[in-house]
Amino acid sequence: MSGPGRCPACDEPALAPWCIVPGSDPALPGDYALERCAHCASAVTLEPVPPEAHEAGAYGGGAPRGSGLAAPLLRRFDRRRLTFLARAGARPPGRLLDIGAGRGRFVAQAHAAGWEAAGIEPSRRGIAGALAQGIEIEQAGIDDATVRDGSLDAATLWHVLEHLDDPGAALARIAGWLAPGGHLLVGVPNLASVQATLGAGRWYHLDVPRHRTHFTVAGLHALLRRHGLEPVATHHVLAEHNPFGLWVSVVSRATRTPSWLYHALKRNAPLRSRDALVTAAALPLVPAAVAAELAFALARRGGTVAVVARRE
Numbered sequence: 001m002s003g004p005g006r007c008p009a010c011d012e013p014a015l016a017p018w019c020i021v022p023g024s025d026p027a028l029p030g031d032y033a034l035e036r037c038a039h040c041a042s043a044v045t046l047e048p049v050p051p052e053a054h055e056a057g058a059y060g061g062g063a064p065r066g067s068g069l070a071a072p073l074l075r076r077f078d079r080r081r082l083t084f085l086a087r088a089g090a091r092p093p094g095r096l097l098d099i100g101a102g103r104g105r106f107v108a109q110a111h112a113a114g115w116e117a118a119g120i121e122p123s124r125r126g127i128a129g130a131l132a133q134g135i136e137i138e139q140a141g142i143d144d145a146t147v148r149d150g151s152l153d154a155a156t157l158w159h160v161l162e163h164l165d166d167p168g169a170a171l172a173r174i175a176g177w178l179a180p181g182g183h184l185l186v187g188v189p190n191l192a193s194v195q196a197t198l199g200a201g202r203w204y205h206l207d208v209p210r211h212r213t214h215f216t217v218a219g220l221h222a223l224l225r226r227h228g229l230e231p232v233a234t235h236h237v238l239a240e241h242n243p244f245g246l247w248v249s250v251v252s253r254a255t256r257t258p259s260w261l262y263h264a265l266k267r268n269a270p271l272r273s274r275d276a277l278v279t280a281a282a283l284p285l286v287p288a289a290v291a292a293e294l295a296f297a298l299a300r301r302g303g304t305v306a307v308v309a310r311r312e
């Protein structure tokens with residue numbers, strides 16, 4: 001018999017059966033087993049990700065409802081990412097690569113801030129969206145991207161690492177692309193958050209089976225260090241994902257569709273449903289959720305984290 005599996009985050013042979021959770025997207029039904037690491041408390045999704053998962057359901061494409069209204073807010077979040085890099089000493093001019101660039105919104109923002117910015121993105125949908133806005137992005141994954149070793153001053157990996165089956169192999173490659181002293185910004189959901197506990201199998205940021213590794217800060221730091229990337233700053237207060245994640249995770253305990261509002265905005269759940277009434281009834285809880293999440297984040301238990309690491 002083989003012993004416990006190795007944790008993809010901290011690399012200790014400490015994985016043990018943890019729980020079985022429902023698919024987080026109505027398009028990806030079924031039950032998924034998770035194992036948790038006894039050493040760093042990160043977790044892994046055991047079943048392989050269905051091949052169509054990143055093109056289906058909430059990831060199916062098309063502009064989300066209300067995306068015009070959200071655009072100024074999203075640009076603010078993008079500037080915040082640039083601020084995290086700048087505070088750690090990563091400022092333009094220099095070469096920045098956004099890995100998993102989607103439709104290229106952040107690449108455009110980094111370019112406007114003075115970076116020589118480029119992006120890579122595996123999905124055709126993202127590339128088409130970027131081209132439509134005049135942003136050049138290479139259609140490639142981390143495995144097959146053509147980036148010269150030591151050529152980057154900064155790289156961003158924003159809610160990408162948790163989607164990879166082998167996050168260590170990805171970081172090894174990215175560390176090679178960075179020049180010594182270059183910086184990597186990583187954003188991931190935080191399994192050690194209060195909202196992960198409250199949401200349990202219906203936590204908004206669980207996104208099973210698309211999310212393969214469910215990191216804790218301890219697990220993410222260990223993974224970065226193992227690849228010569230020294231964490232220099234860890235941010236817990238993140239308006240981009242955290243307050244919404246807490247509120248939706250709590251409401252999700254009472255809706256039929258997990259994270260109904262998110263899926264309705266992504267045109268992936270019917271607007272007219274009982275879930276709409278439940279969600280509307282929970283709207284007065286939004287200010288309390290914002291305040292509570294801020295308190296949790298200040299206690300380093302916010303729903304997601306952002307880490308800036310420097311290549312040694």
Ligand SMILES: [Zn+2]
Pocket residue numbers: 007008009010011012014037038039040041042219
């Ligand atoms: Zn671990």
